[in-house]
Amino acid sequence: MGLSGVIACAHGAHSGTASSSSAGLSTIARVPSSAPPGAIGLSPTGVTTRVDVPAESTEEQYYQACHAAKVWMDAQPKTGQSLLEPYLAMVQASPAGTAGSWNARWAELTLARQAAVITAARAAANDECE
Template identity: 50%
Template sequence: MQRLAVMQTNLIRAALLTATALTVLTGCGQDKPVAAPVTTPAAEAPTRAQELPAPAGVAVSPGGVTTAVDVPSGATESEFGQACHAAKLWMDAQHADPVTLVEPYLHLMQQPQTRDPGNFNMPWAELTAAQQAGVIMAATSASKGECG
């Protein structure tokens, strides 16, 4: 029972952090730029992520990785626990500061061929926005050592 309360507290914290990050990233208004434009050298072809603007409520890194989805997580407690554990195992195997590994991990989870407990064993494109938010929340929690 106590573990459930801790997990719920961690989910609430992660949701608040995600909301705060989205607020900062969007600058609290439509008229404020989110980031400097990405310039691509002429010899380098743009990736599909660079060609298409991110949908409203979605934060995409300059590397094309979705780092936030502005919806509540749709992961069940079991899915979240499995995704968080999978992210922690991957981060531990990298032997680096876990906080720096969130985006690389999310990049891996967003690859079309990746079916892993970290993305609920479904390709990223087939996840709902709420499930994508759950994957991001689990990765962020893993980076902070908050997996149960």
């Protein structure tokens, strides 16, 4: 169910403006634009846990991000606590990017790509990657 939403957003993301891209991969290198007020959700520790824009990724990219998140989460000690925020903190702090962010630094991802990473990480946390 979440997968179809990500795919639909990836194919419907073109608006014809100068900031849109004809190829999803070329958006990775763009710096995120400003978000509308309240569109970015931060945890008390400062981790971005929500980006309220349509997620932008292909089906393959979504699976890659979800799988990378799941592998990381499975390798962590089981505490009964959600691993979503710790995973997102790790991705956002990575100086070189991670497989879960398509090897791009968090700050280099557009808001739509950040939303896609968060969507995939939520699916991984809920064991819904497949």
